[in-house]
Amino acid sequence: MDSDTSSAFQNDLTCSICRNYFLDPVTIDCGHSFCRLCLYLCWEEAQTPRCCPECRGVSERPDFKTNIALRNLASIAREARTHYINSSEEQICVAHKEAKGLFCKDEKNMLCALCSETPEHAAHSHSPIQWSAEEYREELIKRMNSLWNMTQEMKSNLKQEASKTQSLQDYVALRREMIKAEYQKMHLFLCEEEQLHLDTMEREAKEIFQQLKESQLRMTQQKESLKGMLRELTDMCHKPNVELLQDLGNILERTELVQMQKPQPMNPELPLWRFTGIQDMLNNFRVDNVLSEETISRRISLSKDVRVNFADVHDSASRQPERVQSFAVWGTHTFTTGRHYWEVDKLHCSMWILGVCQDSLISDTDIIVDYEEASLLFCLKVNDHYCLSTNCPPSIQYVKRPLGKIGVFLDYDNATVSFYDVEKGSLISSVVSPPFSSPLKPFLCFDSP
Numbered sequence: 001m002d003s004d005t006s007s008a009f010q011n012d013l014t015c016s017i018c019r020n021y022f023l024d025p026v027t028i029d030c031g032h033s034f035c036r037l038c039l040y041l042c043w044e045e046a047q048t049p050r051c052c053p054e055c056r057g058v059s060e061r062p063d064f065k066t067n068i069a070l071r072n073l074a075s076i077a078r079e080a081r082t083h084y085i086n087s088s089e090e091q092i093c094v095a096h097k098e099a100k101g102l103f104c105k106d107e108k109n110m111l112c113a114l115c116s117e118t119p120e121h122a123a124h125s126h127s128p129i130q131w132s133a134e135e136y137r138e139e140l141i142k143r144m145n146s147l148w149n150m151t152q153e154m155k156s157n158l159k160q161e162a163s164k165t166q167s168l169q170d171y172v173a174l175r176r177e178m179i180k181a182e183y184q185k186m187h188l189f190l191c192e193e194e195q196l197h198l199d200t201m202e203r204e205a206k207e208i209f210q211q212l213k214e215s216q217l218r219m220t221q222q223k224e225s226l227k228g229m230l231r232e233l234t235d236m237c238h239k240p241n242v243e244l245l246q247d248l249g250n251i252l253e254r255t256e257l258v259q260m261q262k263p264q265p266m267n268p269e270l271p272l273w274r275f276t277g278i279q280d281m282l283n284n285f286r287v288d289n290v291l292s293e294e295t296i297s298r299r300i301s302l303s304k305d306v307r308v309n310f311a312d313v314h315d316s317a318s319r320q321p322e323r324v325q326s327f328a329v330w331g332t333h334t335f336t337t338g339r340h341y342w343e344v345d346k347l348h349c350s351m352w353i354l355g356v357c358q359d360s361l362i363s364d365t366d367i368i369v370d371y372e373e374a375s376l377l378f379c380l381k382v383n384d385h386y387c388l389s390t391n392c393p394p395s396i397q398y399v400k401r402p403l404g405k406i407g408v409f410l411d412y413d414n415a416t417v418s419f420y421d422v423e424k425g426s427l428i429s430s431v432v433s434p435p436f437s438s439p440l441k442p443f444l445c446f447d448s449p
Contacts, residue, residue, distance in 0.1 A: 013074045020238040022074035026064035030057035103132035133241030143255045144233045147226045154223040161216045172205045178430040208268045218263040272426035282341045290342035290442050291329045331442030345405040350381045352446040358438045375417035375431045392433045
């Protein structure tokens, strides 16, 4: 093969991004080939759409299969390049004046054939340098792919964490208004406590924002650490066989350590603050035995999608309750005006819906609740974490799930329904709806214990 042909052959086996022989090559839509991780890292830094680094042609597919023929040819070319290195004086055994052609897996060094038969090395595992280098190169490529997958997972977690920050900012603004409205129900002498409550909430929210910021920073640092390790492994793979094995060191252990250091997303929650005198005020409007003792077992349906924006599931996800066997209880009272307060203590189940709604249609198989004129508090279990939300408007409540009784205060004339943690004497949420126009009944729905 003449020099021009040899040069052209080598160019065809070289990645135009890293300028080295291909590692795990892929061929994209336009026909050009690159190392898989070189291409992914190039696309990671570039803007959409994904374009070929050579011809700028748009690539529609994000994933490609390994070009096995190119990979094998690149391996042959890489091995041919090492013949020059293997013949150097450094690779000649000083004791026996023979070329070092074997690699000792136990001691991670190279030996000649006679050295491998000495008592010191006879019990060790030996293999030709070429085989060992290819074996470890494949292992390094697997680690690189694993690190890349972790990088993409970290990228997704970063996006979710940023979404939580924005959602929490909106919620803090909403909760500030709920707290202010709550204190307007009380006497002027509580103004000092109101300001203290707001200041405490702002300080606690600031701490949570800082925790979210630190969580994002940890994920960003982990992402960069993963990418740095990817580049280090790439550089290691491009080294000649002998140099790769000489410099192997503890890089495999370090990749395992990086993969183990995986930061977890957080679930932000604001502590609940006790309102002085709130229980006494609410008891002025107390209605006893508000729920019927008759429990109906049916499939529960809402007349409209329940939309809850959970940060750890897809944004704006539709959370329509499945038509599954549930238990429902209606109130013994019907309210058309005034203010009314009652407490519910049957909330030991993992999921429940509580609040007020119009009279519901009950058939032999279904219970249909009119979602249009209802004020409800939902408790759903998502990823082993209990999440509270309301429906007017759909909003996550970044507070802890109450473990005891829940108080419900209906101000019919002002179209407001408030929910309280009775044990803590604190506000869970206050829902302001369009003016009520129909009679309302207390409502409780829960799954089987």
